[in-house]
Amino acid sequence: MSPQKEPLYHSLHPLHSLSRTSCLDYDILLCDVCGQELIFDTCHRCEPCKFVVCSKCVMAEKAQKDAATALKEELVIKFVHDGHNPQHTLTIQSRPAAFHCNACNTKKEDMFYQCDQCDFWIHKACTSLLETIDLPYLHHHKLDLVFSLPEKFYNYKYKCELCDKRIMQTDWTYHCSNCRYFIHIKCVPNSDQPSTQRLEVNVEEEATDSNILHLPMSHALTDPLKLLHSNNDPTTPGGGGDDNEQLEISHWSHDHLLFLTDVPQGDKINMPDIGCSTDPIMVCHICVRPLSIPYYSCKHDGCSFTLHKYCAELSRTLEHPLHPDHLLELVKQNYASLCYFCDKRCNTFMFQCKTCSFCIDVNCAFLPKIIKHKFHKQHPLVQRIGRLWKQCITCERRIIAGHYSCDACNVRLDWQCALRSPRLLPHRYCKGHEIPLTYPPIEDHPDDFYCEICEEDMYPKLPLYYCGKCKNSFHMHCLSREYKYENYVLEGTLSIPDHNHPLTYVRRKKVPKEVCFGCNGDINGLLFLECRSGNCPYCLCLECLPSGKRP
Structure with missing residues (x-):
């Protein structure tokens, strides 16, 4: 039946x-x-x-x-979860409710567990998260679930790779320990499709405007006038060539005639592409950069005045977008003035405003107004000026002068990081090879990073120069030195109390590299002081001079 x-x-x-x-x-x-x-x-x-x-x-x-x-x-089962106090039990509640979950930090209506001993609430879905997830479109390693930030990561601020918010010590996250990669559990997208949030995808697009400079380059952008001249733009100083070159000129800034040199003459001019030499480097007195062909020079006895041809042809006045209200005038100085863009002093030529105190050195005046940079691939960056309480996205130092910004994303890039950090740089600690500019995360490097130059710990989520062969790490601003006196022309000698012999102002490159006896920094190609007494190897950068002796 x-x-x-x-x-x-x-x-x-x-x-x-x-x-x-x-x-x-x-x-x-x-x-x-x-x-x-x-x-x-x-x-x-x-x-x-x-x-x-x-x-x-x-x-x-x-x-x-x-x-x-x-x-x-x-309801009759008492539940213990690894993400909570092991001495406390959780009980599921009979009806869903909207509350703030202690696991995912979101408020939504769901079935939930409540702690019987304390004020701990957790969504039922959050109690059964996978211990390991694989999101290959986000990160190339599997991500492990942790119920709090591991203590070894307390020394720096880490952010979620998707929402860009700080990872707090109590946050539940999926992470890759070796790569220092973190994602909030609430930010994890569906595993069957890529997230529409900030992913590690290459969105770098070729700019339709060929005039936009793409950075970083193979070399530091220290000579913008030479870059403009090399592009053969007829609208720029010296661009497009000149069939009627004047063999001699009378320049408004100098008392003597200047004579054109348009072919190399031995090794007297040490340009970067000629190679290392023990001969001094001659510089243009307007842009204070190494001479290159063609250039004008004074033949008067004892006079070392030289100008690039394109610098000699610079207009005496300039309209600049960083100071649109007034016209700027090119002046020759008898003293040093502070450039409003690079925050460095220059003792030769500057563009100055006669109405107000605005000054900008010749190189900064011709820097690109818009750039594309690998640090911020989404949008172009526009040249700006001004002291901000904002941090540079690459070095996290406060911006005090010129920078490049994306207003849509509220991103700021210090001019030094933007223009002076090339793809590769050499250092004597890594002989025989150059050190690449590297972007985090650096694979399989669980240890902390330590700058070989300043000997300080490094935040591993910022770009850095990292040598995988030698395992050497360098801050961007340490390896690409920010020299305060790069826009100075000084001649003659100087005596200091720390050395018995007089020191001579000089610029030179040679092998092995010149190293300052004061700071142990690389001064190759920079203006420094050297001792020429016998075989004395003493040399000193101007930043290491006693305070009363500095320019």
Whole structure:
């Protein structure tokens, strides 16, 4: 004898049982639960009350009752979770509620567990997170679940790679320890499709405007006038060539005639592409950069005045977007003035405003107004000026002068990081190879980074120069030195109390590299002081001079 089926009841019609019937027996039937018209379906009906339920709503009612039964069984179970105090038990609550979850830090309505001993609440879904996830479109290593920030990462601020918010010590995250890669559990996208948030994808696009400079370059941008001249732009100083070159000129800034040199003359001019030499480097007195062909020079005895041809042809006045209200005038100085863009002093030529105190050195005046940079691939960066309480995104130092910014993303890039950090740089600690500019994360480097120059710990989430062969690390601003006196022209000698012999101002490059006896920094190609007494190797950068002896 087959077991008798229990009568079917529905929560919306609890007093009478429902009988199964065919919809074909009636003209029109509508489900009283979902409102759908029933034609070729079976349904359950209470004939006296004319209450009708479709088969789908019956199944949904049954599933809801089964879940309620399971929940009642779960209510008697005390649950201990690894993400909470092991001495405390969690109990599931019988109804969903909207609250702030201690695991994902979000507020949404869901079934939840509540701690029996303290004020700890957690979504039911958060109690069953996977211990390891694989998101290859985000990161090339698997990510492990942790219920708090590991203590070894307390020394720096780490941010979620998707929402860019700081990882707090109590945050539940998925992370890769070796790469220092963190994602909030609430930010983890669906595993079947890439997230639409900030992903590690290459969005670098070739600019349609060929005049936009793409950085970083293979070399530091220290000579913008030479770059403009090399592009052969007829609208720039010295660009496009000149069939009627003047062999001698009288320049407004100098008392003697200047004579053109348009072919190399031995090794007297040490340009960067000629190679290292022990001969001094001659510089243009306007831009204070190494001479290159063609240039003008003074032949008067004892006079070392020299000018690039394109510098000699600079206009005496300039309209500049960083100071649009007034015209700037090129002046020759008898003293040193502070450039408003690079925050360095220059003792030769400057563009100055006669109405106010604005000054900008010749090189900064011709820097690119818009750039594209690998540090911020999404948008071009626009040249700006001014002291900000904002940090540079690459070095996290406060911006005190010129910078490049993306206002849409509120991103600022210090001019030194933007223009003076090339893709590769040499250092004597890594002989025989150059050191690449590297972007985090650096694979399989779980140890902290330590700058070999300043001997300080390094924040591993910032770009750095890192040699994988020698395992040497360098701050960007340490390896690409920020020299205060790069825009100075000084001649003659100077005596200091720390050395017995007079020191001579000189610029030179030679092998092995020149190193300052004071700071041990690389001064190759920079203006420094050297001792020429016998075989004395003493040399000193101007930044290491006693305070009373500095220019």
